[in-house]
Amino acid sequence: xxxxxxxxxxxxxxxxxxxxxxxxxxxxxxxxxxxxxxxxxxxxxxxxxxxxxxxxxxxxxxxxxxxxxxxxxxxxxxxxxxxxxxxxxxxxxxxxxxxxxxxxxxxxxxxxxxxxxxxxxxxxxxxxxxxxxxxxxxxxxxxxxxxxxxxxxxxxxxxxxxxxxxxxxxxxxxxxxxxxxxxxxxxxxxxxxxxxxxxxxxxxxxxxxxxxxxxxxxxxxxxxxxxxxxxxxxxxxxxxxxxxxxxxxxxxxxxxxxxxxxxxxxxxxxxxxxxxxxxxxxxxxxxxxxxxxxxxxxxxxxxxxxxxxxxxxxxxxxxxxxxxxxxxxxxxxxxxxxxxxxxxxxxxxxxxxxxxxxxxxxxxxxxxxxxxxxxxxxxxxxxxxxxxxxxxxxxxxxxxxxxxxxxxxxxxxxxxxxxxxxxxxxxxxxxxxxxxxxxxxxxxxxxxxxxxxxxxxxxxxxxxxxxxxxxxxxxxxxxxxxxxxxxxxxxxxxxxxxxxxxxxxxxxxxxxxxxxxxxxxxxxxxxxxxxxxxxxxxxxxxxxxxxxxxxxxxxxxxxxxxxxxxxxxxxxxxxxxxxxxxxxxxxxxxxxxxxxxxxxxxxxxxxxxxxxxxxxxxxxxxxxxxxxxxxxxxxxxxxxxxxxxxxxxxxxxxxxxxxxxxxxxxxxxxxxxxxxxxxxxxxxxxxxxxxxxxxxxxxxxxxxxxxxxxxxxxxxxxxxxxx
Numbered sequence: 001x002x003x004x005x006x007x008x009x010x011x012x013x014x015x016x017x018x019x020x021x022x023x024x025x026x027x028x029x030x031x032x033x034x035x036x037x038x039x040x041x042x043x044x045x046x047x048x049x050x051x052x053x054x055x056x057x058x059x060x061x062x063x064x065x066x067x068x069x070x071x072x073x074x075x076x077x078x079x080x081x082x083x084x085x086x087x088x089x090x091x092x093x094x095x096x097x098x099x100x101x102x103x104x105x106x107x108x109x110x111x112x113x114x115x116x117x118x119x120x121x122x123x124x125x126x127x128x129x130x131x132x133x134x135x136x137x138x139x140x141x142x143x144x145x146x147x148x149x150x151x152x153x154x155x156x157x158x159x160x161x162x163x164x165x166x167x168x169x170x171x172x173x174x175x176x177x178x179x180x181x182x183x184x185x186x187x188x189x190x191x192x193x194x195x196x197x198x199x200x201x202x203x204x205x206x207x208x209x210x211x212x213x214x215x216x217x218x219x220x221x222x223x224x225x226x227x228x229x230x231x232x233x234x235x236x237x238x239x240x241x242x243x244x245x246x247x248x249x250x251x252x253x254x255x256x257x258x259x260x261x262x263x264x265x266x267x268x269x270x271x272x273x274x275x276x277x278x279x280x281x282x283x284x285x286x287x288x289x290x291x292x293x294x295x296x297x298x299x300x301x302x303x304x305x306x307x308x309x310x311x312x313x314x315x316x317x318x319x320x321x322x323x324x325x326x327x328x329x330x331x332x333x334x335x336x337x338x339x340x341x342x343x344x345x346x347x348x349x350x351x352x353x354x355x356x357x358x359x360x361x362x363x364x365x366x367x368x369x370x371x372x373x374x375x376x377x378x379x380x381x382x383x384x385x386x387x388x389x390x391x392x393x394x395x396x397x398x399x400x401x402x403x404x405x406x407x408x409x410x411x412x413x414x415x416x417x418x419x420x421x422x423x424x425x426x427x428x429x430x431x432x433x434x435x436x437x438x439x440x441x442x443x444x445x446x447x448x449x450x451x452x453x454x455x456x457x458x459x460x461x462x463x464x465x466x467x468x469x470x471x472x473x474x475x476x477x478x479x480x481x482x483x484x485x486x487x488x489x490x491x492x493x494x495x496x497x498x499x500x501x502x503x504x505x506x507x508x509x510x511x512x513x514x515x516x517x518x519x520x521x522x523x524x525x526x527x528x529x530x531x532x533x534x535x536x537x538x539x540x541x542x543x544x545x546x547x548x549x550x551x552x553x554x555x556x557x558x559x560x561x562x563x564x565x566x567x568x569x570x571x572x573x574x575x576x577x578x579x580x581x582x583x584x585x586x587x588x589x590x591x592x593x594x595x596x597x598x599x600x601x602x603x604x605x606x607x608x609x610x611x612x613x614x615x616x617x618x619x620x621x622x623x624x625x626x627x628x629x630x631x632x633x634x635x636x637x638x639x640x641x642x643x644x645x646x647x648x649x650x651x652x653x654x655x656x657x658x659x660x661x662x663x664x665x666x667x668x669x670x671x672x673x674x675x676x677x678x679x680x681x682x683x684x685x686x687x688x689x690x691x692x693x694x695x696x697x698x699x700x701x702x703x704x705x706x707x708x709x710x711x712x713x714x715x716x717x718x719x720x721x722x723x
Contacts, residue, residue: 056079109121135154278290297323363404408448540572600613614661665697
């Protein structure tokens, strides 16, 4: 390993004398390092054309292009700028076609609600008669707007109720009437489903456009969380339902609305706590529903079908785990009603095929995890997916036959590839990057052959090159028990005979690796700034992180924070022992959210190893966090008292050593300010010296205006002053 680093140093630091000076202002408040992406891309129904938002003669347009002959220009479908007077002079945020592609839905004035949800003002545009009109002048703003499969209707949610607009008659029908804030939700999800099951849409049209299946959330017994929003004479109160660990959830029930009778029928499903996914089959009105128990260790697959005047539910597949089962979107129903889905049943996450009789066939296999399932080309009997087969730091794209044979690699093996496939799976937009090179967007065919470059971010690449950064490199570092994936950025003008402070960047929580061969924009640049200031930047993924199989990921079950902290401490100590240029007296640690939690644990339970710790928006007691996430890994506080108490920084405040900075947004709806306040109180009572800072009205991401620049300047100065 030392020899590897010697070679690396000879090739990376010799040119640093030419580099420019990097600042937080350049990172956060200037366009110098801005990255271009591809947005507004939509595959068209034929699978051989796509549409995208484009600038045509300074006008914002929706244009049509051919996958195999993309030259940057295309046929203009709609000149949006021409209609700005009707769109309140707002550029659109998105659009969608109906099935026949003769009508458009335009999204304007989008406003975020929580992490994934938003509301907006929608407009309908008829390509034939060139008519543009609001979706509704009465029921707005709307959310989760979509065409019915036959394109004759548009459905949407307004104030927790479901509505349908009939395009032929230009009339709107309200389907549910009991929706009320903080009480009843129809067709969309509550806060905790949105955050932890990653869904906001909870209604689905049947393929014949005659039926809607939807979830109803009764939040009446869920306890409320209130945040103060400052700026007016009297602060505004934002109150919403938030079920914490061990507390009551919404009562979620399944219902089906029939267009013919205008009736809503409840569907009886036994023995469940959560309904995280539902989806119609393609050729019959059979609804596939997933349910989970409270412990999230039993996942049942139900088929729902109509029998006379009611709907019957039958389980055709179940999975059980000694720990937990995670929900994802890897669920595609084929035309013969068989289903492609993912499971960790063999110790790694792989793809399986199952029919409605429960007959199961494994498609992928190996000691690696499937990361993304992109879909199936039924015509070619081919599945497209990405996996960690080339190591957990890389994400590689593959195709494989439904039978599990003839696997092919269709992207770069090293680096990080993400894809958006066309209808029919014949083409895809590839988004490829490495840790040290920004995103390149390419049009490719199904074999991975590059057809054209959509965006190469050449300007950004040249800007990065002009600074002569030392590259981020990857290696293995021994943790408490296992070899861990780690990355390092060495200081500017590195001299192996000198000693340098080590800045350890952590996250460490389930579902979020940070040691990835992927361009991370501002995070990468901030770490380069620290390196220019003379710091070694070290990142480590401990036990509990992803893409290394079930045993590694689920090792932290019932004891979040314990093994992760042991690994971070051991890895840091082993790094210092292995490399003489690391200064054991100047070790710092920083993390956000779960990383802030580990940082706080390290500063209190870490036996004084770290001289400095910066915790941003940390969880400090798992009893304060939402129940779906927390109970998945910890069960309830009543069931696992020691797991909660023995890994809470609040209970170890008296052991704080070193310089500690804790930062939080006052409007954090995710990790509530309560976490930092209670840790601060414990530190005060323990008579400990520390520094704290609040960002008014900022949520968990802490951004907006000059906020990020201020935050990272504060973190930088704290690091330079104390490390």
